[in-house]
Amino acid sequence: MEDKLKVLYHIFGGIYVPRDIVNSGAIVHISDTPSFIYNSIIKMLEKIKPKTIIHTGDIADDIKLELRPQLIDVYKKESNKFILQLSNHSEKVYIIPGNHDSIENLTIPDNVEVKYEGETIKIDDIKLGLAHKFENLPDNVDLFLFGHDLNSGDFRYLNGIKNINVIKGRKEIIKLCYPIGTDNYRLRKNRLGK
Secondary structure: HHHHHHHHHHOOOOOOOOHHHHHOOOEEOOOOOOHHHHHHHHHHHHHHOEEEEEEOOOOOOOOOOOOOOOHHHHHHHHHHHHHHHHHOOOOEEEEEEOOOHHHHHHOOOOOEEEEOOOEEEEEEEEEEOOOOOOOOOOOOOEEEEOOOOOOOOOOOOOOOOOOOOEEEOOOOOEOOOOOHHHHOOOOOOOOOOO
């Protein structure tokens, strides 16, 4: 039954949240988020009630600011709205800027912290390595969080462009599917903007 629910949520633009992570206070890792899926992400966060959200870059990935700087006003509007929503659904939010982000054009709420590629954070005794691009990840951490492209490694490398990663402890990682069409909204992210 759960597999059918996952498919239905995916097809209808939602994100299926398994019961065991509802109200879990887990860490949620997202990356390369087109503005078209913001509502689905917020609905997911309302169910999970994460303690921490980590966004590994390209906050409004459909705008592709690096390639289309003339869209800065659209980027500011969409990204600032989304960051505020994220901050309202978690105690702490970390943002690692991507190649299509402009941090100086963002309004950062008090519970949101900007980190940069290669930095680490520690949450609940889990040392997390942060980057937008795989090649900029630090060494000597428990889990590696990144986005940008389709690179991967062993189970400790969590690619936020492939899945929404929900982290409950060092070894319990639940991978959720982004809504159908997310890659199309990313403008075929696996080929553009690397």
